[in-house]
Amino acid sequence: NAGVTQTPKFRVLKTGQSMTLLCAQDMNHEYMYWYRQDPGMGLRLIHYSVGEGTTAKGEVPDGYNVSRLKKQNFLLGLESAAPSQTSVYFCASGPVGGAYEQYFGPGTRLTVT
């Protein structure tokens, strides 16, 4: 069991470039989440998905898009990266209802110059 994996682990982008972060989970969880972590601000929810084919906006969705074409994968896209999107991105998954603990991936450190 790999749990939650994220690809890539590190990335440097130039302003205006695009990229996709991939999250995969093998726990058959219905719910998946994307967070960003910035210094002094804890984790903030970007987008989430309550099942295959469904996505919804979280607290800080602007500048990001997501897709959940397969239950085990949740993709986070940056169409035109900005320096303000420099952050550490965490993916998480959890069972239906999100009532209990979420299982986090190892994180992706993204720098936009």
Add this chain to the structure above:
Amino acid sequence: AQKITQTQPGMFVQEKEAVTLDCTYDTSDPSYGLFWYKQPSSGEMIFLIYQGSYDQQNATEGRYSLNFQKARKSANLVISASQLGDSAMYFCAMREGERNTGFQKLVFGTGTRLLVSP
């Protein structure tokens, strides 16, 4: 308004001593959950302990216990017999439901950095 407040940006403790990390929360939902996560310098988020709003007893997991005071809206983490490996960032989080969708989401505090010295 801040939903989760962690007022201690940093805490220091000597090895083998106990330490309490503070967390207060704000919600009007009668059903909620409180979590503590540990984030070591390697960056991963590690689940430590969970307390449901209807749980009568304080949650315990090994050396971790959650001091849940519902009337005061506090959910402090107590680490007994601190170890060097406990040095990390600690986040308190609350599960709450969205009013329109009922979706349960986690709201995180800003964290407390704990340093355990020999």
